[in-house]
Amino acid sequence: MRTWLVKQWCEPEGMEWAEVEMPVPGPGQVRVRNHAAALNFFDILQIQGKYQVKPPFPFTPGAEISGEIDAVGEGVAGCQTGDRVLGFPGGAGFAEATILDADKVFRIPAGMDWAQAAAMPIVYQTSYFALKDRAELKAGQWLLVHAGASGVGMSAIQLGRAFGARVIATAGSAEKLEFARRQGAEFLLDYNDPAWVDRVKEITGGRGADVIYDPVGGDVFDLSSKCIAAGGRLLVIGFAAGRIPTIAINRILLKNMSVVGVFWGGHVKAHPGYTAETQSALEKLWDEGKIKPEVSSVWPLQELPQAMKALSERQVLGKAVLLIP
Numbered sequence: 001m002r003t004w005l006v007k008q009w010c011e012p013e014g015m016e017w018a019e020v021e022m023p024v025p026g027p028g029q030v031r032v033r034n035h036a037a038a039l040n041f042f043d044i045l046q047i048q049g050k051y052q053v054k055p056p057f058p059f060t061p062g063a064e065i066s067g068e069i070d071a072v073g074e075g076v077a078g079c080q081t082g083d084r085v086l087g088f089p090g091g092a093g094f095a096e097a098t099i100l101d102a103d104k105v106f107r108i109p110a111g112m113d114w115a116q117a118a119a120m121p122i123v124y125q126t127s128y129f130a131l132k133d134r135a136e137l138k139a140g141q142w143l144l145v146h147a148g149a150s151g152v153g154m155s156a157i158q159l160g161r162a163f164g165a166r167v168i169a170t171a172g173s174a175e176k177l178e179f180a181r182r183q184g185a186e187f188l189l190d191y192n193d194p195a196w197v198d199r200v201k202e203i204t205g206g207r208g209a210d211v212i213y214d215p216v217g218g219d220v221f222d223l224s225s226k227c228i229a230a231g232g233r234l235l236v237i238g239f240a241a242g243r244i245p246t247i248a249i250n251r252i253l254l255k256n257m258s259v260v261g262v263f264w265g266g267h268v269k270a271h272p273g274y275t276a277e278t279q280s281a282l283e284k285l286w287d288e289g290k291i292k293p294e295v296s297s298v299w300p301l302q303e304l305p306q307a308m309k310a311l312s313e314r315q316v317l318g319k320a321v322l323l324i325p
Helices: 041-048 114-119 121-134 151-162 174-183 196-203 218-224 249-255 264-270 274-287 301-312
Strands: 002-005 016-019 029-038 064-072 084-087 097-101 105-107 142-145 166-171 187-190 209-214 228-236 258-261 295-300 319-323
Touching: 002 301, 029 114, 041 301, 064 097, 064 114, 084 114, 105 274, 114 295, 114 319, 121 151, 121 209, 121 228, 121 264, 121 274, 142 151, 151 166, 151 174, 151 209, 166 174, 166 196, 174 187, 187 196, 209 218, 218 228, 228 249, 264 274, 295 301, 301 319
Parallel strands: 142 166, 142 209, 166 187, 209 228, 228 258, 295 319
Antiparallel strands: 002 016, 029 064, 029 097, 029 319, 064 084, 084 105
């Protein structure tokens, strides 16, 4: 089968498009013939050696896939060949086939296509964990979502609305703000203009945002601490801006605010049943029409470096997906 290999830390064009033997599932595993694989910003960081998880060389990146089970290992129950599934491989997704633990695949909800299924797993799980479990977002509260046109931003806006929050979204262009509006954001702000901080205060009647969802870091994080409500929760999702920010402790004290880490992968490792519970809740929201992954960019698998370049240059709205014949 064909796969992408990373043999040393590199830029996307440094990966190798290689022919390897078809992997065989071991006990408790299944093999999925992939039809789609979704990109995440951390995929780029991982091949550059800048991500907190550093697999041994050579490795294949890719953490979200959808496809059909075509082989089942010993001792697997609840899965069979031919099942249409989405999965959390934790790597090895940018390939024609991927081995996964059987408890890391879930049947694709009715009406969801391959690209949407690949675009769903991590971003919606992350945002559900962030908003429901870490922030305890309540109906009627103000939610500020940064990078509202990104994959995680898209999922956070949709889930915020599903939970009954009033959503303000930021992004860096008119096109991206329009995308955030389509996801359900009620108010739209360009974070290239520092005045967005004052606009958040105006929109919320001087209160500030109860929950701030920040996958950007850098200056956006710094300014967020100036427009958060008393008792608010500032969610640390990631650092797409490239700079890991710091905060003066006295600001946390004076605002009675919480700076809350959101590391979904670490939580799942400590709570193995969490993924299945959350996936069930997300499937219900899909069935009710409250969430819908939007895929704006589609590439063939062999053009992964070009897709990564587009993602790194902020050209993608929602999710970018590789299709695999």
